[in-house]
Amino acid sequence: MTYAKILGFWLAIPVVEGVLAYGLAWLLLDETIPDTLSIPLLAGAVGYALANIQLSFLPAPQSEQGSIAGVISRQFDVASTGVGEAGIALVGSAIALLTVAVVHWQLRRDVTTGINRMLVALALVVVFTSGGSQVGLATGPLESVFESALSLPSLYLLGLGGLGILLGGWFRSPRLIQAVAREYASLGPKRSIAAFIPAFLVAQAAIALGYPISFNKVMISSIVGAGLVGGSSGSGGVSTTKTGYTVGAWIASMVGGGAISFALYHVLAALPGLG
Template sequence: MSSLVGIVTVALVASLFMSFTVGANSNSAPIAPAVGANALSTLRGALLVGLVAALGAVAQGGSISETIGHGLVTGVTITPLAATATLLTAATLITIGNSRGYPIPSAFTVTGAAIGAGVALGGGFAVGTYAEILGFWFAIPVVEGVLAYGLAWLLLDETVPDTLSIPLLAGGVGYALANVQLSFLPAPHSEQGSIAGVLTRQLDLAATGIGEASTALVGGVIGLLTIVAVYWQLRRDVTTGINRMLVALALVVVFTSGGSQVGLATGPLESVFESSLGLPSLYLLALGGLGILLGGWFRSPRLIQAVAREYASLGPKRSIAAFIPAFLIAQAAIALGYPISFNKVMISSIVGAGLVGGSSSSDGVSAAKTGYTVGAWIASMVGGGAISFALYHALAALPGLG
């Protein structure tokens, strides 16, 4: 019994450390353009990163946590020892990489480590799930690049007034936000509901004969109200309106990043919380949210300042163009339960938006860098899997742990 308590404790500490790292690294980039545009101070940006990303972790982190904890191997239930091997492997590799200046993609490392520990436990490969996740990963740069390029071209086109393009884009984001699933909102036939769904039931619109279209109608009204609010602000002052849109969109992306990244730290412990501790997964997400909050507060200011300098040449409009595809892709990943590297999501959008008008953000994009990035994905997954597999067997061989 004491050995089990020790293993679970180590796994919890490793999970908290990983979520701290995620909060410091993966959630800081979206707020940097607002800091670079002097719309926010660095310290206020760091404060918002911690709070908003932690809220996103609790509100939207469940689906990806479920995939990491239950969907990557077949035929077994992840034990505390396997969870410990997964988290220790991923946390160690990421820490070593960061300390030596080699960025280790969290999503790929955790995914590989979870598969390695699960297979060592006697599980089988969930080949269908891997194919879906890999397909999504490889589609991200193409889809995001095209979307970001198109949006940047629209926003920078002088023949299209800002009072038209920016409110319309804001309305689309508002509609999407009204329909995302949130853990703290009830739904009649699922564990999570949406803002549009809750309002539909509160207003009893389904009984009016509109039927299933009622939720879409409410979402459309929310999107329309967003358009009006942003248009009104731009009519008063274009520069202030753009900066406020930039800040609001940055916070939406930070919220989404918390929901998409917390599962990397909490997923391996899903079975542990359910079986060994008898606690609902919401408590696990709260633990991950706490780590993200602390990471955002203590580590992100320096990262925000560094990234803000890189964003300076991008400008507010290109930053908006980069944020919207990142938000949509990350929300799609959350809905599907696919783990993603949020930094890679942001980079894909930044490159796409930066290509318009010859921005310096696109300088240095080469086949060599692309090959290095893909190589890092493969190496982190394969390496994480092999080390986690070996670590599980090493831990299991210790007296009292096997």
């Protein structure tokens, strides 16, 4: 049942990401809707989500993780008896409104600068989300070794994952940056915003549900969806050939990875002393 849910989530990612990114790109590129309205509202939605995501270093009663909204609500006794969830939602809404106000103020001062700052902030949020997802995937199989065989806390495992993703980003990311920036679609600032927001929300939903996902699939689906929208702010220029090859690689990697792991398990199980 768990595998069926994960597989269903995987299959839904390209569709959900593409539709959301397409809709947001259409909204942002619509010249009848002012940027000082659409962009702050989207920033507020991201702010609300950030205020409510579970973070391992934040305390929470009867829980392993807490959220920014939860900590603030308890600190100021907003989440009083009987209205705990409502109090957390109230704090989250306040953070969202503050985000809307700040972004609106930036855009009123200078639209171009405000959009660029919004884009950089979203990129940092997406990188943060990607790190949590990918480090968890890469180091998850090592947890039992660290805790039982080495008697080391999970913090060391997280440090190892953080170091690995830092070195990987330093040495291996330039080629992928070029591919994502130019080969799938030609994205301007507004299309990039439209691609980042669904990627962040879907990836956070997967983390909350405990479903391992490919962040490459999440990001590329958003980029393609945003690139499909026409408009005067630059054409999307979606490459159907590149996208087709990528979809084929996704399918091949899923099937091939499962088949290779299955075969290696049986080979190692048949060896003396390893069965």
